[in-house]
Amino acid sequence: SAPWSVLCYYAEEISLRVPLQVVTAPIANWSEHLLSSLSLPNPLCQEVPNPPPDYYTCQFRTNKLERFLGSEDKDTFFKTTQRHQVLYEILARTPYGCVKKGEVGIDRLISEQVFTAAYPLHELPNPPVPKHSLGLRQILHQYWSKWSCWRRYQPLDHIREYFGEKIALYFAWIGFYTGWLLPASLIGTLIFLVGLWLVATDIPAKEVCESGDTFIMCPLCNICSAWNYSSICNTYKAGLLFDNGGTVFFSVFMSLWAVTFLEYWKRTCAALSHRWDCSDFQDIEERPRPEFTAMAPMTMRNPVTGAEEPYFPEKKRFNRTVTGCMVIIIMATLTDFCSQAGRIASLSGSVLNLIVILLLSRVYITLAHILTRWEMHRTQTKYEDMFILKVFIFQFVNFYSSPVYIAFFKGRFVGYPGNYNTLFGVRNEDCGVGGCLIELAQELLVIMVGKQLINNIQEFISPKVKSWWQKKKMHPRLKEKKDKALDEVHTEEELSPWEADYQLLVCEGLFNEYLEMVLQFGFITIFVAACPLAPLFALINNWVEIRLDAQKFVTEYRRPVVERAQDIGIWFPILQFITHMAVLSNAFLIAFTSSFVPRLYYRYTRDSTLRGYVNFTLATSPQNYSHQYHNTSCRYRGFRDEKGEHLPEYFHLLAIRLSFVIIFEHLVFFIGRLIDMVVPDIPEEVEMKIKREHYMAKEALAENQVQYLRLLTPQPQSDSPLVELNEISDETDPTNDC
Structure with a gap:
């Protein structure tokens, strides 16, 4: 650790917050409040x-040291994570060469492979001890990372104490998101069960199954043959599981669920960031990235610090950003075209499509790294934001292009028998025998569940394989050390702590974890009208995901450098974008892809029991097409007459569908805006704590000002207090040695 005077100096420099007084109010979340008010046990x-206490805090000032709680014990006054922050700040600021060329800091040395790694040490594993004597790492291993803890609250304050605010906020977010998936999955499962009941009672389903040879359907492709509508009896019934009136309610519910989820996350995030002393955190002057300082073509005086720093002209960066945007558009178009082309050629089923998607995702992440490095962003935060944005755009197109094609384009531009539309000489693809919605549900389940399953298997196996390989690479060095020491046995316990931690894996950060959850959030909101079971599969996955991530951070990763954060960063606006897209997507899915609007129209204009509905939705092929099939007319889905012209019902339904889209999205957006206005972003009790904290900080400052004025007042009977003050100042300010 650093000397006390250095700790004090840098604590002031990086605005560390230290305790003034213990907060006596108990910490409880909404579910605890609800269950306790109902006098129910909380499972x-x-x-x-050893729960970490909550404090009123303020920014550290050396001249106010005696006002801070625990200031009499210099060994424990600064927490371990705060000492890590100070030490990392010293290492990051220390120059080793020409400052103008950016030859400063440990990160630059690591990027140039002068050092292989720099990391804080994990707490050592302890022998069995009483519960109250466990260290933080042992507590997290015992009460968080074990599979038996899957249904327990996460010890977020312990996570924050050991890993820092940024990692703790990720686990707080995924835990909050998983909790909110519970009502969504329950209602989605209920809607699915309603679909099971409709299978047995639906009149159109009975008509299809009992139609016999009544409806001879036109071929679905140029090499296909005519088929009997009654042959898809089971497929038609399966479609009712996903295409029924309950999906409309569920779509409205999930759209409002997403808006409300984000609104209440803002409140939870505000409470956590205040409790963890990050609500006022702002990295005002962030250091340049090592890669930037190494590759910048020129230097310029920093207007804030006045120092000469590496510089990259904004005009060149803008040109590179525009070029990067063009690459993104080209890749997105190529992905969409490949997806459609594969389906036209009937080469890719859902499983093959998933494999292609996972392979392309690797390519896109590599390409995003190359483009973002090429743009030469000065700070790590800006670099990460632009990288995340590029990867999200790539993955959004990569994962969602196939479902979007099925939901909104497939079967829309087919034409009619005798006048089919073509693309590059190939007839446009029609929906399958069961319709497009059941195809969409199948595609969503395969991509979403398959991706989650593969990711979880990979997250479980990959760290163990990498760890084995890391230890294997370390083995020759350990053997050489053993031979030098003439030891007969060299066990892991005899390794020094830094060697033991070096055998662990490099912490890969939170990017992949956030990306996986954000893409999942898109699946359960954008296409939920087609698959009400999606939230249930997401819930099951997240229970597994939290445990896998916890095990990685506690036992398999090197301890990361503590990073402060007050929110989840650019991921929140991305979630807001997905929420808005979900409202529009569900509106169009219900109006144009599902059978909800045609059934409703038929119920109110023809027959409320839906008898004859199947015949209503099928058109008859033109006479010139029937001659090609031995003068036998066939049926196809559509609202056309025997000449191929649109019937009045087509335009009536089109008007109703467009009206439904407008009403649906306006209603949901209005309710969402109302929720945003009614629910404050910061809870009232948090606002009171903030005001209380500011008041206590002002009182501490005022009292110190009075003491300072007393010290300045000459006292004839006293030795000069001013000299004592100067001595303290010199002792605690390391800059005097420069």
């Missing part, structure tokens, strides 16, 4: 030892 609660 999610667990007694985690």
Whole structure:
């Protein structure tokens, strides 16, 4: 650790917050409040030892040291994570060469492979001890990363104490998101069960199954043959599981669920960032990235610090950004075309499509890295934001292009018998025998569940394989050390702590974890009208995901450098974008892809029991087409007469569908805006704590000002207090040695 005077100096420099007074109010979340008010036991609660206390805090000032809680013990006044921050700040600021060329800091040395790694040490594993004597790492291993903790609250304060605010906020977010998936999955499962009941009672389903040879359907492709509509009896019934009136309610519910989820996350995030002393955190002057300083073509004086720093002209960066945008558009178009072309050629089923998507995702991440590095962003935050944005755009197109094609384009531009539309000489693809919605549900389940399953298997196996390989690479060095020491046995316990931690994996950060959850959020909101079971599969996956991530951070990764954060960063606006897209997507899915609007129209204009509905939705092929099939007319889905012209019902339905889209999205957006206005972003109790904290900080400052004025007042009977003050100042300010 650093000397006390250095700790004090840098604590002031990086605006560390230190305790003034313990907050006596108990910490509880909404589910605990609800269950306690109903006098019900809480199955999610667990007694985690040594809970970190909550404090009123303010920014550290050396001249106010005696006002801070615990200032009399210099060994424990600064927490371990705060000491790590100070040490990393010293290493990051220390020059090793020409400052103008950016030869400063440990990160640059690591990027140039002068050092292989720099990391804080994990706490050592302890022998069995009483619960109250467990260290933070042992507590997290015992009460968080074990599979038996899947239904327990996460010890977020312990996570923050050991890993820092940025990682703790990720686990807080995924835990909050998983909790909100519970009502969504319950209602989605209920809607699915309603579909099971409709299978047995639906009149059109009975008509299809009992139609016999009544409806001879036109071929679906140029090499296909005519088929009997009654042959898809089971497929038609399966479609009712996903295409029924309940999906409309569920779509409205999930759209409002997404809006409300984000609104209440803002409140939870505000409470956590205040509790963890990050609500006022702003990295005002972030250091340049090592890659930027190494490759910048020129230097310029920093207007804030006045120092000469590496510089890259904004005009060149703008040109490179525009070029990168063009690459993104080309890749997105290529992905969409490949997806459609594969389906036209009937080469890719859902499983093959998933494999292609996962392979392309690797390519896109590599391409995004190359483009973002080429743009030469100065700071790590800006670099990460632009990288995340590029990867999200790539993956959005990569994962969602196939479902979007099925939902909104497939079967829309087919034409009619005798006048089929073509693309490059190939007839446009029509929906399958069961319709497009059941195809969409199948595609969503395969891509979403398959991706989650593959990712979880990979997250479980990959760290163990990498760890084995890391230890294998370390083995020759350990053997050489053993031979030098003439030891007969060299066990892992005899390794020094830094060697033991070096055998662990490099912490890969949170990018992949956030990306996986954000893409999942898109699946359960954008296309939920086609698959009400999506939230249930997401819930099951997240229970597994939290445990896998916890095990990686506690036992398989090197301890990361603590990073402060007050929110989840650029991921929140991305979630807001997905929420808005979900409202529009569900509106068009219900109006144009599902059978909800045609059924409703038929119920109110023809027959409320839906008898004859199947015949209503099928058109008859023109006479010139019937002659090609031995003068036998065939049927196809559509609202056309025997000449191929649109019937009045087509235009009536089109008007109703467009009206439904407008009403649906306006209603949901209005309710969402109302929720945003009614629910404050910061809870009232948090606002009171913030005001209380500001008041206490002002009182501490005022009292110190009075003491300072007393020290300045000459006292004839006293030795000069001013000299004592100067001595303290010199002792605690390391800059005097420069």
